[in-house]
Ligand SMILES: [Fe+2]
């Protein structure tokens with residue numbers, strides 16, 4: 001998930017958005033798109049900061065962005081897990097486990113970057129989060145697509 005040297009920011013954004021699959025739940029698709037947008041902003045920030053020695057204000061902005069991403073991820077994971085609980089999705093445990101591993105990794109890298117203030121950690125975090133997001137959506141979130149599609153359309157039908 002790297003920006004090619006010949007690729008503009010807009011092209012990079014479009015390429016990544018085109019690779020986001022439809023998971024069948026409108027709210028979750030929106031979350032994924034917004035999360036990706038924030039990750040791309042983070043990516044741009046990291047690119048800029050890795051070409052110089054970041055100042056205190058740069059670190060502050062990095063920390064704020066990472067905190068935001070962390071909160072956003074937690075809220076989205078909670079929303080997915082609540083819907084899985086509501087409809088008794090069989091793969092809830094393994095899915096939630098992947099969510100937890102992501103949060104642990106973000107927290108870990110975040111603590112390192114705050115304490116050690118080394119650009120290496122934010123470059124790591126940037127790669128990790130982009131790779132994780134696409135891996136998770138394509139392989140794990142997509143598993144609930146047929147299940148929720150069926151449940152949610154049955155609900156709509158019943159409420160007519
Ligand atoms: Fe998920």
Ligand SMILES: [Fe+2]
Nearest residue numbers: 028076080141
């Ligand atoms: Fe998701």
